[in-house]
Amino acid sequence: MIAVLKQGATAQQTAFLVDWLERMGLQVHAYPGNDATVLGLIGDVSRVDMALLQSMEIVASVQRLSEPFKQSGREFHPDDSIIAVGNTLVGGGHFAMIAGPCSVESEEQIIGVAKAVKAAGATILRGGAFKPRTSPYAFQGMGAEGLQLLRAARDATGLPICSELMNIHQAELFADVDLVQIGARNMQNFELLKEVGRLGKPVLLKRGLSSTLEELLMSAEYIMREGNENVILCERGIRTFETRTRNTLDLSAVPVLQELSHLPVIVDPSHATGSAKLVQPMALAAVAAGADGVMVEVHNDPARALCDGAQSLTPEQFAQLNGRVQTLREALNK
């Protein structure tokens, strides 16, 4: 870590700062220059509060020389991680096609969708049992019964299942879920991250609505530090001022994360755009940007389809999307 001091820093202030840093166990090398003093800090700099250091009166700037992510970073783990989710693999060239309804609603619904997406090429079935809802008055999901139905859909199709965990108390209900999702709103629920790290199941970690990519990786660190290295990162849109889409899908997140980290990166165009019409172009764009998978909402309600232009695809639309995704992947791998 490098700290550049301001020109006006006095010898006394500098000495004080050096002493404070040394008491944290760091070695400090000072490079006095004509126009500024530069301090090189050596040792376990992860213990230094960069924001505090940065905000000190005599400090012009602070710069890490290495990335703060130890377990998710490429530095000590240059090869792509390949995560086993039930009977399928994600990452390192293995593409995840995750599909299913927003919420599990009934046995008929979830088994119907599961069969349809399996036939159309999905590799993992998703379905919400516990739903994070902005309003406490809105439907909060079927809960434990929804997970039960999801397992029945797995039995009927062989597809591994993915569902969102919101509460530490629910952990044992998820012991048999193949991929445990941590939603965007809980990306910095650090206590839940620790618990899910101890759960030992593969985790799908969604980026928070206004989280930076560095923060996403630091949240992965919370999970991995508990001994769980099976983390899949998911870009699902960030909040901006644009109103024609629900959120703004940040596809540069894919190559940026892949350069920084060995973990697989998937993209959820359904939640990001909030519009079925945009799912296919943005899923294809995600593939072209190098994503290790996509996650799309699919429902099979023929009645709702009549007037529903919402974010869910029909099974037919999903089958078409999957075909185009495969064509694109082949072209890119040539």
Place this chain on the structure above:
Amino acid sequence: MIAVLKQGATAQQTAFLVDWLERMGLQVHAYPGNDATVLGLIGDVSRVDMALLQSMEIVASVQRLSEPFKQSGREFHPDDSIIAVGNTLVGGGHFAMIAGPCSVESEEQIIGVAKAVKAAGATILRGGAFKPRTSPYAFQGMGAEGLQLLRAARDATGLPICSELMNIHQAELFADVDLVQIGARNMQNFELLKEVGRLGKPVLLKRGLSSTLEELLMSAEYIMREGNENVILCERGIRTFETRTRNTLDLSAVPVLQELSHLPVIVDPSHATGSAKLVQPMALAAVAAGADGVMVEVHNDPARALCDGAQSLTPEQFAQLNGRVQTLREALNK
């Protein structure tokens, strides 16, 4: 609730939608016009998924006619709420001056700060025992021992104490904390909100870094719906592209929230700006905007003060701030 249908909506599509809405228990009144059909929906519209309705192919727009916040809203509770926090009151003309260090570090530190801020006019003592940190490798707070020291500081000064709760398992440790803080990162940790609602202690609910004011109030609903009406809202800055301040303090949040809600609204200029120099002007601005209180970081480390230009005020700076705040409040109440 009003739904405006698109011009191209067919009679069959319209009938299907009306049927779908009626099956949710709503009465639907259609007003066919020359250029569009308008549907008026009467009944418990909180059960309608506005986003789903909005996204339907034939729907041009959806508009609530009443606000979605029932318990935090002014409609059925026009008078300001006044919340008792230990021996002090917040809201309805009672101003909260919350001060203390970012983290509890030692008995000497917290009792020293507590005495200093009490003498300078603070009404509540703050201090972090469990710290939400972006990095798992950073100091996570003193934990239970920190809470113990905070209680000692209360015994020494009589000031009610405020500290952040991050984990449901910690709930009983907070049984004796006067004001339980829910941090910005947990504003939409709905499970924690429900638990803290059941805890029965006054809650300080901080706005998430990219949360809307409506979402903040919906999170207050989660707490209040469990029977806990003692919620204080806190604006602490939102994320923008500006880099000269840590976050952007959104002071219009104060009058907007006060118009929508009867709950007290306080402002945290220390975290929002990340700079001690900006704390006083922004605290005064918060008072002028009508805030029911401010929350500022104060430390008493004379050594650190030598080169620390960070976000914490010294006790002397806090005393000066408090004097100016009181002068301003008197002038505004004339």
Place this chain on the structure above:
Amino acid sequence: MIAVLKQGATAQQTAFLVDWLERMGLQVHAYPGNDATVLGLIGDVSRVDMALLQSMEIVASVQRLSEPFKQSGREFHPDDSIIAVGNTLVGGGHFAMIAGPCSVESEEQIIGVAKAVKAAGATILRGGAFKPRTSPYAFQGMGAEGLQLLRAARDATGLPICSELMNIHQAELFADVDLVQIGARNMQNFELLKEVGRLGKPVLLKRGLSSTLEELLMSAEYIMREGNENVILCERGIRTFETRTRNTLDLSAVPVLQELSHLPVIVDPSHATGSAKLVQPMALAAVAAGADGVMVEVHNDPARALCDGAQSLTPEQFAQLNGRVQTLREALNK
């Protein structure tokens, strides 16, 4: 246009509002309901100030029933526009591969890059002569001489040329430029838009850093209204809180704009990401999202290439990119 009045609107207030609207030449149909009155407005609603109407005390919401873009919108022009730029076409299946240096620096440089990108598949040569710079102390471009060199490069290669116009007084210098660029910072310089509309040359209109897609189309309207229908839209990244990329490329802009408008939409991944490493994945993603072209920075300074990891590609990298873009386009068109 539909205006929904609040429940408390009195008959007198409603009558006043109706009268005000009728005096603007609109027909007003009122649909009084149990819980709200809805006003349907018929006529030339483009003259109504929606923001003013929306802000009136008795108005709950205002909703347009048609899009405000008349000439750029699909409603009266359902087919894709195909724009002739010199000897090449853009839109309606014709893909633009625009390449060249950020700034024209010398004859050797621009002719060298022009030949290299021509050989590698570029269809249009870009090069800045007048540079919009945040600082007045920074290099502002070669000016008229730069345009002269750009013309020489056209003569040497046959590639049509594209350069940015910043000033109405420069208009005649651009009479011989094939594609006139309006930069992001001037997207709402309405006077310049009008002038460039009168110039009669094809225009490349870049989205502002915090402009909505609707505003981008309204700026296209300014140009088209002067009789110039040859407008190409360009997404080049928006400002967010993320710091690992210079801006955030909003690729959903491509399908959203293409649904709303018949104008071609191209993408500039170089400026959006600020990083050469991200140009290829994001250019491919743009193609997969359906873009009508991409615009990339290419330089040919072998010395600079040694340590330059900046946003410009080398000619070799550009040739590789172009090959992959063509492969991808063929795969998508199958």
Place this chain on the structure above:
Amino acid sequence: MIAVLKQGATAQQTAFLVDWLERMGLQVHAYPGNDATVLGLIGDVSRVDMALLQSMEIVASVQRLSEPFKQSGREFHPDDSIIAVGNTLVGGGHFAMIAGPCSVESEEQIIGVAKAVKAAGATILRGGAFKPRTSPYAFQGMGAEGLQLLRAARDATGLPICSELMNIHQAELFADVDLVQIGARNMQNFELLKEVGRLGKPVLLKRGLSSTLEELLMSAEYIMREGNENVILCERGIRTFETRTRNTLDLSAVPVLQELSHLPVIVDPSHATGSAKLVQPMALAAVAAGADGVMVEVHNDPARALCDGAQSLTPEQFAQLNGRVQTLREALNK
């Protein structure tokens, strides 16, 4: 300026970079350390393209040691600038109370408002003659006639007048306007900034909707560099995701700008919030934050007032606001 090189930088790469910098006329001092090499750059660093340097493969970070604003910065001009606008002063303790209608609509209107705001304590009259409108189909203002009426209002009241200039061709029409406004959308219309710098009239420069404070000051540099030092900065809200206010008023801009610059800083709460109800609390907050003035919209249309809850105040509301502002200023100056 300091450039920190990455650990992997080779001697050859470093030598190349040093050579490149020296050819720009800089002296380069290298401080090789254990973990990184730091380059100190001395000389006219304003010519260095920081973004280019930053993006080089071997460069970890670049840090300016001095601010880039030369004429607007405090470094060589520590005292507050006091700007004469007609017969009134702004800055250095002189408070500007700028009021008037959004648009000049008629002689009766503007003279009526001018008299009312004069009586209520305004020091400058504002009124739009040329209006920047998102849509080309919307009313674009009365133009030259509007300026004529504004001058008549000045004759009738003695108030200096302020109006927005959008077009270089209009410059001579503004020769007799006391304060020339550059609107948010033109903040980076660098050609217009240069022209207005040459016009020699005091300039009110509004912050762009997504501009940083540093960019605002760099735009002031464009004006000042032409010899016009009479620039007043104006915060008017930035774009965020929040929808309950039109924009988000960034009041920390006031103390941040005042620390960096000697120029006066005023605040426009009318455009920022878009709501008359929020004008008073936010104007008071601006005063408490230390603003050198506020700019508020006032209309005097008794009919419109009946149902108009929009952003304009009535003269009575403005008189009340002005009274409270003065009370507040006295309290703060005690």
